[in-house]
Amino acid sequence: MTVIGFLMPAGLLALALVAIPVLLHLFRPRRVKEIPFSSLRWLKVSRQRIKRHIRWHQLILLALRAALLTLLALALSKPILSWERGQGTADRFIIVDIGRSMGLPGAGGSTPLESAGRAVETIASHVLAGDRTTILLAGRTPTLLGPLTADASAYVQRFKTIPPEPGESDIGNALRMVRAMIGDAPQNPRIELFIVTDNTVRDWSLGSIHRFLDGLTVPVRVQVVETERTAGSDSWIASVHRLPADPDGQTRLVVRVAGGPVAERRTVHLDQMPGLPDQRQTINLVPGRMHRIEFPLPADMPAGSIIARIHLSPSETTPEPDPYWLNLDSAWAIRILMLEPSVTHVPELQPGFHLRTAFESLATAGGGSPVVERHPPDSVPLSALQQADIICLLGGAPLTDTTLRQLEQRVEQGAGLVIFTGPAIDREFYNTKLHDPLRPAGSLLPVTLKDAIPARLAGGLEPITGIDWSHPLFAGQFDPLYGDLTRTRISMFHPATPVHPDQDRILAWLGHDVPLIMERQVGAGRVIFFNTSPGDAWTDLPRRRSFVPLMDQLVQHLAGGTRRGSFRMGETAVLPVTHHRSDDDTITVKSPSGKPVVFTRVETALHPWIQVPDLAETGAYRIQIVHGDQTTEQVFTVNQPSDPTPTHMDIAMLREWWAPAEVVTTRAERMADPRTWGGTRLMLDPWMMFLACLVFMAELFYTHRCCPRLNPVVTSESTVARHGFFDEPAAGRDPVESDRGDHP
Structure with missing residues (x-):
């Protein structure tokens, strides 16, 4: 042709x-000139x-x-x-990953984003007659550089001026934008997707790929262009928390350090605390293991906002990892309230047995954090709700209207809520109270439930699919060959319909059409919904090796943020201004570098809240409240993601996810090779x-x-x-x- x-x-x-x-x-x-002659x-x-x-x-x-x-x-x-172009003209979409990992230096010294720039320029210039091209930037939210055009050179020049984003990328949102652009009309030409990325696990979501391919009648060819991979951190600070004081008033900081690929001896530093001496400890790191060290803190610590910096000394082959910032003014122990029905006196048969066991193991390993408290749903003390950092609703009798209002207020103030289904729930209470039909976007439950049905697939139990590996809940859980979480099976579930799928985040699917795990932001708090039982009645998840690490990430994800004043880069900070006195107070927010930060102020009956979107710096942010001649401060910290070492995506699994679409993987440096391209062209x-x-x-x-x-x-x-x-x-x-x- x-x-x-x-x-x-x-x-x-x-x-x-x-x-x-x-x-x-x-x-x-x-004009005729006349000459006399x-x-x-x-x-x-x-x-x-x-x-x-x-x-x-x-x-x-x-x-x-x-x-x-x-x-x-x-x-x-x-x-x-x-000529010799095969299937005719094509609409080409170049999706470029601009997440945080694309800005980290690689083994050769250059960043993956620089390698992506060269690859994108080659892809955009190598077009065949009749093709149209555009470029989409896959950050937290996708950005379209322009409509489909025959010459995308202007888009390439614009792309080269865009820096990487501080948070993680979301290729799934970019695929959703592409799906909206191409539609499903059969007269559309062939579709070519060029996904330029460092191809880490966090970049992909099986659910977003299936939603893109669902009902698509246009032929699709996917070419994953792998950029230079980042070197990553060989070892890093995984977490830091403060333990409760002992009878003598002595407190300690517990630091967990993840070992890198090689055994080495490193030094952990605790510094930048005003009025307190710097401390350091040397530790022998074993590859692939988590290590724990403790720093003592004096009982007479000075009052005020104290921010501690914990960091590792650099090794001989890698630069110094990102430091970890901790707000020492935050409360010490994480308090978990379990609203659990009393259905039996046998502990192993109680709905929350596996959850309590997991939380207690975390408390033992953490030296007293978290603290678990248990109450029946129909008789919850008000003080327990007000003091809880995480509330787990495990079914049973419906909550009273007063308790439900207190629960909603506590979540709006920053507490985390975990909602499970299971054989002991009251479905009418879930659909009419937890989910309010009059205000579906502001209620606690992000779905409506139908009667429970058995989950069967090809004679077996239904698997978990479409896991959003970029979410902090699944940090460190991915293993393409030996992953335990992906082997989890579900025996019963409630057919659930998301109320606001564009607003809420679906973290895992059951099959391809039933949400299994969802997240919703309610005020300053978060709600995590599990469409399964908390025990092993409907699932074998509690018997998996990944269950305790999953609960650990759940606690860290829900108990951080608003209450503990700790967020991750790229997130949106939602915080109450507790030092507010009147509506005339002036509120400003400054970044760790001292620059003013744009925020949104939300007024409530108690005190105003602020929302700071897309946190782009690590360190201590300061909220300054000016009331007349008096100035007070609130401090919150921002850290890098909990797992800074990118995990490479398994190519065989990626091809399986994209089936039946054609998937080709290519290194970015090979894009300049003419043999990489199909068809023959001549620029005239x-x-x-x-x-x-x-x-x-x-x-x-x-x-x-x-x-x-x-x-x-x-x-x-x-x-x-x-x-x-x-x-x-x-x-x-x-x-x-x-x-x-x-x-x-």
Whole structure:
């Protein structure tokens, strides 16, 4: 199949310039200069012949000049000739990962984003006739650089000026934008997706891929372009928390350090605490293991906002890892309230047995944090709700209206809520109270539930699919070959319909159409919904090795943020301004570098809240409240993601996720190899410019060497010189005809 197209069709408008020499030829007045002479007998003959020559020369010049302008217009439109291209024209979408990992230095010193820039330029320039191209930036929210066009060079130049984002990327959102652009009409051309990424686990979501392919009738070809991989941190600070004080008032900081790929001896530093001495400890790190060390803190610590920095000394082969910032003014122990029905006196058969066991193991490993408290749902003390950092609702009797209002207020103030289903829930209470039909976007439950049904797939139990590995809840859980979480099976579930799928985040699916784990932001708090039982009644998750680490990440995710004043880069900080006194107070937020930060202020009955989107710096942010002559401060910290070492995505699993679409993986440095591209093409604009130069030189030569108006020498010899002034022409012979053979 041979196709000719234009990369810049607007350049064809320049063909209108061809009319200029035509109009000049037709309408330009011919001026005849009259020269008085004594005898006009012979000049009249010569003048007739000159006029005849001028008419032919003008037509030739007209053709040359029109051809010159035509060739220039065609060269400006960048014509391209393609053949052997296979399935015809295509709409090409270049999705570029601009997440945090793309800005980390690689093994060669350059960043993956720099490698992506070179690959994108090659992809955008290597188009075939009839193709259209656009570029999408996959950050936390996708950005479209422009509509589909034949020439995307302007998009490439704009992309090169965009820095990486501080948070993680979301290719799934970019795929959703592409899906909306192509629709599902059968008349659409073939679709080509170029996904330029460092190809880490956090970049992909099975659910987003299935939603993209669902119902799509247009042929799709996916080419994953892997950039240079980041070196990552060989070891890093995984977490830091403060333990409760002992009877003597002594407190301690517990630091967990993750070992890198090699055994080494490193030093952990605790510093930048005003009024307190710096501390350090040396530790022997074992590859792949988590290590725990403790720093003592004095009982008489100074009051006020104290921010501690914990960091590892650099190794011989890698730079210093990112430090960890801890707000020492935050509360010490994490308090977990479990609203659990009392269905039996046998502990192992109680709905929350596996959860309590996991939390108690975390408390034992953490030296007293978290603290678990248990109450029936229909008799919850108000003080327990007000002090809880995480509330787990495990079914049973419905909550009273008063308890439900207190629960909603506590979540809006920053507490975390975990909602489970299971055989002991009251579905009517879930659908009418936890989910409020009158305000579905602001209620606690993000779905509506139907009656529970058994989960069966090909004679077995339903698996967990579409896990959003980029979410902090699954940090460190991915293993393409030996992962335990992906082997989890579900025996029963409630068919659930998300109320606001664009607002809420689906973290895992059951099959391809039932949400299994969801997250919703309610005020300053978060709600995590599990569409399964908290124990092993409906799932084998509590018996998996990944269950305790999953609960650990759940506690860290829900108990951080608002209450503990700790967030991750790229997140949105939602915090109450507790030192607020009146509506006339002036509130400002400053970043760790001292720059003012844009935020949104939300007024409530108790005190205002602020929302700081897209946290871009690590360190301590300061909220300053000015009331008259008095200034008070609140401090919150921002840290890097809990697992800074990117995990590479397994290619075989990626192809399985994209089936039946064709998936090809290519290294970015190989994109310049012509063998990487299918089809054959020829850019015609250099040839058009070459022909235009030839025509221009021909026009110059013809004008100055052959045109009688500019070069009268070529017109003729003088008739007087040839025949004599007084010689008569031969009888019966026209003087013009006698000279016709002397000149072409």
